[in-house]
Amino acid sequence: MSKVPAIPYETTLFVRDHCLCLHAQRAARALARRFDEALRPLELTNGQFSLLMALNRPEAAPMGAVARLLAMDRTTLTAALKPLERRSLVTSLANPSDARSRLLALTTEGEALLAKALPIWQHTHAEVDRLLPEPTSVPIREALRAMS
Template sequence: MPATAIDLDTLPGHHIRRLHQIAVAVFLQETEDHGITPVQFAALQAVANTPGLDQRSLAARIGLDTSTLANVVDRLETRGWMQRNASPEDKRVRLLTLTHEGEQLLAGVLPDMQRAQERILAPLPKAERKEFMRMLRTLVDANNELSRAPSTSQ
């Protein structure tokens, strides 16, 4: 093996990238009837959890840069699932709420999203799933500031 050869199988980043690809694929398979992406789901769920959230806070909560988040919100608004409302305190700030259609979509997609999460964890014995999630959160929390868009949901 050449001196510069590295076994990709020993690199956590390689496996994390692959797991991300798999997680997105499984999510899209399970939710295909709804036509929603994982990022759109995260945005909708965060706004459902905190109605009236502003766009900057939403971006920070789900770990997206503000320009990407603006594009996501544009798509959600175009589809009639989310709406922007001017803040009474500052007309430049847009507060986000789900429309009735957005609430219905979210309620309908939740079982499919849960099934996707279960499929992702299915190869692990049930006794190890909580520990895996604990370790995953530890890695994300400890490395959050290294992200191009650190999350404030820690």
């Protein structure tokens, strides 16, 4: 015996087909899996690659700026940093101009690993770009940036 749903099944199908959040999450998970697999030989995840890349700058970066760039709260960023610090890829230093904040920097080992990871990212990214119908890749990137 089937029950009458409070929301018609057709509405469920409409939401499934039109929900930007659902489609963005599904795409993000699929992309994350692809990049995680590609970076696995270096024992990096796509999130760790992004964090290392965010720290690839001439000066140590304030934690708040890195968190904003990666759309993370500081607690999440702190947790993401721990395995990279254990591997001596990242260092956290006291900010001389503000004792309450930390500055983040790549170590020499972190720079070397990032240099090995970049060609893998470039190759994987080119594969993903080839999957996108032309000329949609630019508008997709622009739309994603606008929403983030």
